[in-house]
Amino acid sequence: MKNTFFITWVFLMLFTLTSAFMAGSNFQYVALAILGLAFLKFMAVAFYFMELKRANSFWQTSLVLFLLVFMTIILIV
Template structure:
């Protein structure tokens, strides 16, 4: 269990550093890439450290659906 948490923590650090590096780019896709990286970080935290992976399917669906709707709302606006 501790090994999984450590691996998740390292992945979160890599994603954070990647987000910082991507933010310096001059591209029209920077916002989209940062949103994807942020969603991945959110899922890593929610499923590993908030124990959503052990929760009922209803709560997993709510978490994934809310992130999807939030991202789509930002992209449409």
């Protein structure tokens, strides 16, 4: 478990730095890429740090659905 938390943290740091560097680029799908990384970071915190992976699938599905709907709306509007 100790290693799982540490590996999760390393990925979170890498994703944060990647999204910060990507923000300054002119890459066409930069918004999509930044939101994609935010999605992964959100899931990593919820499923590993908050241990949602141990919870009932109702809570897991609800959180994934919330985030998918939210990010889809942000990309559409």
